Amino acid sequence: MKNTKKMLPLVVLVIVMAVLVVLLAVLQRGDDTTDVTLPLCSFAVEDIDRLAYAGNNQDVTLVKNSSGDWMLESDPTLPLDQTKTASLIESYANLTAQRKLEGSDLTDLPEKSATPQMTIAIGAGEESVSLTVDQLNSVADVYYVYDDTGAAYTVKRSDLAALSKSARDLYKAQTLTDKTLD
Numbered sequence: 001m002k003n004t005k006k007m008l009p010l011v012v013l014v015i016v017m018a019v020l021v022v023l024l025a026v027l028q029r030g031d032d033t034t035d036v037t038l039p040l041c042s043f044a045v046e047d048i049d050r051l052a053y054a055g056n057n058q059d060v061t062l063v064k065n066s067s068g069d070w071m072l073e074s075d076p077t078l079p080l081d082q083t084k085t086a087s088l089i090e091s092y093a094n095l096t097a098q099r100k101l102e103g104s105d106l107t108d109l110p111e112k113s114a115t116p117q118m119t120i121a122i123g124a125g126e127e128s129v130s131l132t133v134d135q136l137n138s139v140a141d142v143y144y145v146y147d148d149t150g151a152a153y154t155v156k157r158s159d160l161a162a163l164s165k166s167a168r169d170l171y172k173a174q175t176l177t178d179k180t181l182d
Contacts, residue, residue, distance in 0.1 A: 037096035038153065040131060040145065043124040045086075045093045053092075055118030055133065056164040062089070072167055079172040088165055092122055095131075095163070097153035098142060109144060109152060110135055117143065118164060133160060 041048075052061040052073075061073040062085060070085040072078055101109065118133040130148040133155070137144065142154040 037098060038100055040095045040097055040147065040153065040155070041093050041122050041129050043093060043122060043127070043129070045090050047124040048089055048093055048122055049125065050121070050123035050128075051089055051092055052121040053118060053164065055116065058164050058166055060165070060167050060170075062170075070170075072170075074167075078167075079174075080170045081172045084165075085170050088163070088170065091163055092120065095155070095159060097145060097155050099154055101144075101152040101154065106152060112146070118160070120163075 049064040050062070054060075062070050062080075063073050063076075065071055065076070069082055070080055070089070072080065112132075112134055116132045116134045117136070120129075120131040120133070122129045122131075128148075132146045134144045134146060136142075136157065137154070140154065141157050143157060143160055145153045145155045147153070
């Protein structure tokens with residue numbers, strides 16, 4: 001009987017440790033989940049030939065010319081930094097939502113505003129995707145984004161923050177040279 005009383009705390013400790021090991025395994029297994037974000041653009045980056053975005057004091061339309069270089073639709077002769085522009089196109093193509101709002105989530109949404117934060121149009125040949133970035137939910141730090149079918153999504157504010165580049169941000173660096181007048 002004396003041995004049993006001495007062993008009881010050890011048995012309880014072993015049981016508690018076993019439960020903790022199982023809980024740790026379950027929690028780690030939950031961390032191995034795959035990316036659950038939803039792509040908002042189904043086009044491959046190399047297939048995109050047109051990008052237009054407006055909002056945040058920007059109104060930029062980029063088009064790919066026949067040689068595969070990006071140019072401003074409003075001034076095709078202006079040289080753009082192709083690396084910066086390609087990176088921007090890739091950012092738009094890889095834009096993802098945290099989740100699609102459905103059911104009761106839709107009834108809790110604020111009404112669409114008359115002046116959205118930003119509009120985005122991505123084109124690949126004859127196909128296109130239109131996105132409207134509407135109101136900010138500052139508590140969750142997400143914007144409500146609507147696609148051209150009217151489906152609503154939540155997108156992190158940080159994911160949209162760097163996407164509104166001015167045309168000037170995309171210019172290729174210019175070198176000025178001295179010229180003499182005759």
